[in-house]
Amino acid sequence: MKLRKVASGWEFESEKDLEDLVWNNLEKLFGYKPLKRQYQVNGQYCDILAFGKNKELVIIELKNSEDRYIVQQLTRYYDALLDEKPFPKNINFQVPIVLIAVTPNFHRDNYTDRKYHQLKFNFLQFKIICQEQKFSLNIINLDTTLNWKLDFDYCPENHIKKDIPTPPKRFYQLIDKCTPQEQTKLLKFRQTILEFDYRMEEIVQDGGIYYGKGKTKYCAELRLNSKKELVLFLWLPRSFYSGKQENITRIRIWTDWNNAAIVRPAAKGLGKIHSLDITFAKEAAKNQSLKYFLAHALNKWFQRI
Structure with a gap:
């Protein structure tokens, strides 16, 4: 506990x-x-x-x-x-x-x-x-x-924490363009996910890194966009974006690694992002943090495995 x-x-x-x-x-x-x-x-x-x-x-x-x-x-x-x-x-x-x-x-x-x-x-x-x-x-x-x-x-x-393996080479490639402060927060982000449950895996695949179990029980994903900027996805209930559906879906997150905002569901690829979406998402998540969204993603992942 x-x-x-x-x-x-x-x-x-x-x-x-x-x-x-x-x-x-x-x-x-x-x-x-x-x-x-x-x-x-x-x-x-x-x-x-x-x-x-x-x-x-x-x-x-x-x-x-x-x-x-x-x-x-x-x-x-x-x-x-x-x-x-x-x-x-x-x-x-x-x-x-x-x-x-x-x-x-x-x-x-x-x-x-x-x-x-x-x-x-x-x-x-x-x-x-x-x-x-x-x-x-x-x-x-x-x-x-x-x-x-x-x-x-x-x-x-x-409190004894689970031993976390050294980040794979791909992880360092993904965070290469981030500031030193962002890199520190990303390492903490990775540690939080991998410490959550002994079944949590770090999977290097398709040019990105997935966190989850197997090929269908994902929790988070990191990858680069066409501008070599780091992009984050979390698997969350669709209700976090709109409506009241509890279906779990892959959702793209805007974040400065302190505050975060859900942008829109993206079943595959990077999703289509519009400036109005980002403005709406930032406004909707003023009082939320990345930690808040990650905690929900981890809890939902635990319920699905």
């Missing part, structure tokens, strides 16, 4: 870290018995499935940051699982399904979506508390004020 220090306190470095902690302590936290994690149904992945004392199915969706579409996501899981009815030995589908959203913050749209919904959604807000170097996960039900606290061991000073 990895944490990072931020202005407001502490946060999980990835959604996977939050999921690991909740999954490993599910009974201790909520009294539910774990059933399956990252369960695939109808082309989607449910973070955690569990069941209660009455054999009711419990669907838990975890977010490491605010997400305005979490109600719709849980609705799709509910529909698909009710149609499939898996785990008949553990689940009684005559008992109402429990839907739980766990996130550090809820968007105002979450409350609007829930207000006019026929299903019941439990909104649980979490926060990491550190007092005298002792860490705990604090969760509160925003409707009932029922709260849970889980103490866990974590020592930032002793």
